[in-house]
Amino acid sequence: MATATASVNNTTGTFMFHPRPTVFEHPITYDLPSLNNSTSIINNKSDINDFSQYYITLESRTTIHKSAKGPISIAECDVQGKYIIIENTSRSKSMVLTGWIIRQESDNGDILTFTLPDNYLLRPNHSLKILTKPNESERKNHDLIASSLSSWHTGLNFVTTLINAEGKDRASLTKKTIFS
Incomplete structure (x- = not known):
């Protein structure tokens, strides 16, 4: 661990730097308090005593947890919010998905x-892509369009649930991102 000391207007601050692998860098501005309540302007950014802006490194870990009660599952939620894919993992049984609901909740x-529309049948070993309205041009074969949605969630944390016509949760996909 490296330590650096800066002095501006007779005020000293100590900064601790922890070397870590870079994942995200975000500028953090640190204003050293002035003893005479005046604002100091540093014109030379290469000055070795200028620690008014430095980068802090954040590491993140994203986990995806999937679960299903039966052959219908949520295979994927696009990171850009363009689509969600559900699949029928059964080798022999088609599933009627009339009235099934995809529900996605963000951490806020x-x-x-x-x-899903009436009489929608998902055949064995097949998947279904549900695109949002702006991505309708990417539609292929039997893809569906969620015309009321401009995007699925793209945040750091969200839960996507597949609910059958009787109101029971049948599958879920949970995305969580933790920063350290």
């Missing part, structure tokens, strides 16, 4: 929903 409580 924002909820998005999409109800």
Whole structure:
């Protein structure tokens, strides 16, 4: 661990630097308090005593947890919010998904929903992509369009749940990102 000391207007601050692998860098501004309540202006950014702006390194770890009660599961939630893919993992049984709901909740409580159309049949070993309206041009074969949605959630944390016509949770995908 390296330590550096800076002095501005007779005020000293100590900074601790922890070398870590870079994942995200975010500028952090640190204003040293002035003893005479005046604002100091440093014109030479290469001055070795200028610690008014430095970068702090953050490491992150993202986990995706999937679960399913039966052959229908959530295979993927696009990181850019373009689509969600559900799949039928059964080798022999088609599933009628009439009235099933995809519900996605962000960590701030924002909820998005999409109800599958009547008489929708998902064949064995097949998947279904549900695109948002702005991505309709990427539609292929039997993909569905969530015309009321401009995007699925793209944040650091969200839970996507697949609910059957009886209101029971049948599958979920949870994305969590932790910074350290």
